[in-house]
Amino acid sequence: MAEIEREAMEYDVVIVGAGPAGLSAAIRLKQLDADLNVVVLEKGSEVGAHILSGAVLDPVGLDTLIPDWKEKGAPLNVPVKDDNFYMLGEAGQVRIPNLPMPPLMNNHGNYIVSMGNVCRWMAEQAEEMGVEIFPGMACSELVYGDNGEVKGVVAGVFGLEEDGSIGENTEPGMELHGKYVFLSEGVRGSLSKEVIAKYDLSKGKEPQKYGLGMKEIWEIDPEKHREGSVTHTMGWPLESNAGGGSFIYHLENNQVYVGFVVHLNYKNPHLFPYMEFQRFKHHPMVADLLKGGKRVAYGARAISEGGYQSMPKMVAPGVALLGCSVGMVNVPRIKGNHNAMLSGIHAAEAAFVAINEGRAGDELDGYEALVRTGPIGKDLKKVRNVKPIWSKYGLTASLVLGGLDMWTNTMGFSLFGTVGHGKNDADATEEASKHKPIDYPKPDGTLSFDRLTNVSFSFTNHEESQPAHLKLMDAAIPVAQNLPKYAGPSARYCPAGVYEFVEEEGKDTRFVINFQNCVHCKTCDIKDPAQNINWTTPQGGDGPNYPNM
Structure with missing residues (x-):
């Protein structure tokens, strides 16, 4: 050019x-x-x-x-009224009391908004x-x-x-x-x-670290709606497979934001972040809230998580x-x-x-x-050690040691100094032979949905005659390396179903890039084990058209 x-x-x-x-x-x-x-x-x-x-x-x-x-009409209409933290198990939940939380975790004075x-x-x-x-x-x-x-x-x-x-x-x-x-x-x-x-x-x-954030907007039964309520959860369904958690925010008009974040330093290439999100909505606490409601929008994006030491x-x-x-x-x-x-x-x-x-x-x-x-x-x-402690020692250690570190940092010192992150998220991926495949329940079409159906609720669109904006450094790597060594993780880590391995009788396996589905989350650019995918911008106006995210 x-x-x-x-x-x-x-x-x-x-x-x-x-x-x-x-x-x-x-x-x-x-x-x-x-x-x-x-x-x-x-x-x-x-x-x-x-x-x-x-x-x-x-x-x-x-x-x-x-x-x-406020006088100029900024759309900050829903002040946070209450904060709720839960540790989830498959069938129930335990409320984490707010009192031991460091003051910086308090959402008093904040607003639930569409950014x-x-x-x-x-x-x-x-x-x-x-x-x-x-x-x-x-x-x-x-x-x-x-x-x-x-x-x-x-x-x-x-x-x-x-x-x-x-x-x-x-x-x-x-x-x-x-x-x-x-x-x-x-x-x-x-x-x-x-x-x-x-x-x-x-x-x-330190290397930058990332999470994959997925989000749906739901219209729910007015009797269940609590405008201004904020809920965060940890634990199930991710548990030891990956770091992450959820958020549920009640905004105006009987709508709730239901979101799920998976830290991208997970080891098991069989992990399917999108399906973890869909499974989460079947937890009794969440399913009861959403029952009788309808999902009206979906989207996804990567989140930078490296913090202070990775800037x-x-x-x-x-x-x-x-x-x-x-x-x-x-x-x-x-x-x-x-x-x-x-x-x-x-x-x-x-x-x-x-x-x-x-x-x-x-x-x-x-x-x-x-x-x-x-x-x-x-x-x-103040919070620089929470993520690396979680990554290295797990959720429980992060709650205890990370919480302690945040408290001491509010007083101007840290017991741990500055903890490093170690590997980037691509290098954190281990070979498939070291891990068991994960059996995910089939989406029911009511609370949980297949990827392509949900992508239609991101209103994404790309002019199909343009060059694919997702570019491979080496076109051979997906089938020759990523499929046998890592079980083809791009077919799972993408929350929009862009990548697939197509097997046809009598023919070699093909790697297909459905770039029209892309919601511009950039996860492929981050998580691909060979760092073989380069996300570039498509022509202007293409991509998702989020109405209220």
Whole structure:
């Protein structure tokens, strides 16, 4: 594509991704200087189309950015009224008392929200201030300057031929140049991944860790609905097979968010995260809540879980990584949106200072310092050991030792120092011969559903004539290596049924990529044992169209 001549547009700051981090950065830049030229590029069909989060929102980021958000009609309508924690067994549950929990686990003052709707509202605020926002504009390439700095992105390429070549209907897109480029693509974004590798930003850091979060929206019997109620569970059905747990949040209009997270460092390649989620809904406590209701939406996304010790360097010449592009989720709180917003604010403030000094294309060191020493760093440092303790010693140890560590960290010290994560999630996968296959119950079509039926409730769509955006480094590896050694785990770890091994009589097994099903969760890019799958962005507007996630 390098030979294509494209038109170029010049901006002060180019922002990739209209999530909470990118939109916060855009708003803050305009608050600091209304004359700055700021553009936000969003690959989803509209702002919010690709946003999926729990979500219980800590409003600290919004309070900092737009203190009068209530008066301006921000969609934070359901304050949390009660917190419930349960340890599940197959047939029952034990309530974990709130009293011994560290104060940071308290959701008092937080709100149950649709982050998609929060981002739609934030986009309205940004546009009123003069920010240009272009949805349906996927950013497929970085543009580098003469000194190796990031100076922009290529956006809006449409109509490539199936083999990736230029056709008569191809729209080549355009280059958008900025004094600085902010990457707020969410977890494992393709441009962020390139920047981290090119500038070796993870050097000296622990590997990033991830979870797979799956979520359904249910409309339930009004008599069972408790607006403002928050429930988290651990234990069954995952137990010793994997780390993770669930959330059930009662929002308005008799709806509940039902979510399930599986930590992607699981060893057994036979594990089927999606089916663990479906099995969870048959627990008596959950089944009773959902009985008589109906599922109205489904989606999935990866979650960054490495925390404080896994955050890469956040800046390189001309570019800064924001929010989940860095990994700012507080794992025990299951919250990252507040830190994403704060990161956008910090990046904007650092860029404002630099531009006022006449700088461009250098490293925004001030942003990195604000993140690591400010409220984000303090939030993540307190909980940095919970995830690695859980991974190394199991759930019970995490509850006891991780809880103790969080308590001592609130007093300014840790008994454990900083615990390392060890392997990345791909390397954690063991050979299938070391594990027994897991027999999952067939979905009943009432509480539990097959993947393809559920994917239809993500409203995902991809233009089928374009090149597959899921690219294999070596096309032979899935059948030659992953199938015999790992029992073909991509057929299970994908929550959208993208990958399958097709056996036909008299023919060799084929590896099929149904990229049209992809909900852009990026799990394949993370968990594939050979790290053989590279997730790239499809053309703009493709992917899920989440209405209320």
